[in-house]
Amino acid sequence: MAKRHVSLKDLAAELNVSISTVSRALKNHPDISAELTRKVQELARARNYTPNPLAMGLLRQETRMIGVIVPDLVTHFFSSVISGIEFVAKQNGYYILISSSNESYEKEVESVKNLLNTRVEGLIVCLSQETKIFDHFDALINNEIPLVFFDRVCRTDEVPSVVADNAEAARQVTRHFYENGCRRIAYINGPGQLSISKLRYEGYLQGLQDCNLPFDKELVGHCNLSTEDASVATRKLLRLKNHPDAIFGINDTVIFAAMREIKHFGLTIPADIALIGFTDEFHSTVVEPSLTSITHPTFEMGKEAARLFFERIQNPTAPPQQIEMKTSLVIRNSSKRNKRFSFRLKIRIFAPTF
Amino acid sequence: MAKRHVSLKDLAAELNVSISTVSRALKNHPDISAELTRKVQELARARNYTPNPLAMGLLRQETRMIGVIVPDLVTHFFSSVISGIEFVAKQNGYYILISSSNESYEKEVESVKNLLNTRVEGLIVCLSQETKIFDHFDALINNEIPLVFFDRVCRTDEVPSVVADNAEAARQVTRHFYENGCRRIAYINGPGQLSISKLRYEGYLQGLQDCNLPFDKELVGHCNLSTEDASVATRKLLRLKNHPDAIFGINDTVIFAAMREIKHFGLTIPADIALIGFTDEFHSTVVEPSLTSITHPTFEMGKEAARLFFERIQNPTAPPQQIEMKTSLVIRNSSKRNKRFSFRLKIRIFAPTF
């Protein structure tokens, strides 16, 4: 805390009145004479008085702080969601305390504990990819401490949450591949316990059905969302006797890694393998070929999560809402395979020289 | 604040002893009998007691919070630095309160004010690109409230800071271009008031001198670090009767934008124009061609900034240190122009079809 923040006491001493009088004068309480009120407010301004939030917190039992737990800070998706949360929090005079779990279950549990000890008023959380047990949220749920999940969620019957229309989006991706002539459509999934993994996988299966394509177990890869793991999964797909002609990735990071592997393998995108990601990061447009992707309204998602949080503060026992954010497929070059097929061979020759 | 955090009072009531006794027992004060100490600690554990940080803050005049102000949260550079800050803060039992200025001077001023009102113990700041006046830091400096700048700094004779070896890096870039046959080397700079702009520009000039290349005013572009502005600056360079054969950008974002423009223009990288960025984001490797860039030790930079901060907490009046982080040039394809010149024409034909 800063050296010298003036307190009501200081002002009171300087004006030779009591602390309570100063307090009342500052909020224009009718009991205080107009003359004194003016003097008090003038001095407060001059001395740059601001109420001490610690004292207020103690008194009101509120800290105006939201704890936010994310798997990491550097992924564009998370930092963007956090931006959205911060935006709404600021509007409501709240601050956010950020803690990253580093995709680790233990750190997540610890973050929950620490943030609660810090007396945040509640939590907005995106689960780590390791998290399979959810007991660490029991204390919150049972004590009606506001809690909101986003993206990777659990206990949706008790906890409000905001997610993308994951299944529908994945279904749309699959169909888009089909319409562009792809018939062996692969999917690189994330950790199985994650809600997004399950839902996008489901959508992928539905999409296959829609197109009357057979399900081939070989075409489903798995990774832990790291670049390295995604590369491994991609290579496995590429080494198949009959490699896929399209790969859908659970997120852009995975697909960027896949892109690198495919080029390395000497194959061409989209001619040999079409590619679609999920989240639509800025870099989608600068990679070559530009990446078709599902746009995730990330900033909006953060805003929604914060909105749900404040609703929860208002009414902690209302039935939990689940907000599903609409995504859309932004089609770029990595999935377009129509007239351009003729370029295929020529381009392939030069690809490795880039 | 959460519904029901148990307090010393609660424990005291349950054990029929006074609050002070409980407090002492918890810290093994010799005045308290071993027997009672045991009982108190047992109950505290059972009831999950944790000291209320608000009360402690009030008492000790410290909040264990650091305010962090960054231009934005979503740029990889900033989120990565924040990660580093958070890492060290956590080690020291501190939390960080993040506020983004959105590259706006007004918001920065406001953030400083708000964070101080929240009673953070000090600030770690990266200036907004608009900031030309620094009066809003006077209160901190005069009151010995810990303050640390990183990357974009000011008042370095009063405030500790951590920066990259900007000038040296830019100089190295220029020479590297030269060694790869480039002779008309352009530089797209950021806002003039930014320390990084000045220093990298300086380095660029030194590099030109090193190589005995003439300075050409036309070859210096300016932008406000936005993608749009960078595109405009690039187009201006491309339209020159004698366009540059190399472009160095103040950061990767700028260069990614330039890359797009150059391709759009039908020119080839690096054959027609070589490209080098600054910061070395993950995406450097997935763009085509892969981007040569100065690696910024971003996470380390955050850790250093936090370290300086805690030094400042210990000793607020020590002469301010300025840490210069070593960068290095990571050479990839966007700047390599040797044997491959022969591919130039052929590749150019296909480039637009990607």
Next chain:
DNA sequence: TACGACTTCGCAAAGCTTTGCACCCTCAAA
């Protein structure tokens, strides 16, 4: 028996704010 010493604990203040209640003073009316 009485007093000093030691053990074991509680009171109260400080850090800051809000607010119900009590108090004092002035002035007017009875």
Next chain:
DNA sequence: TTTGAGGGTGCAAAGCTTTGCGAAGTCGTA
């Protein structure tokens, strides 16, 4: 002159923790 009203302020508690100092109780010793 007394009483009532009403305006203008202050006291104190509550929210939670720490800690100096004082107090109570138990023994042992003179």
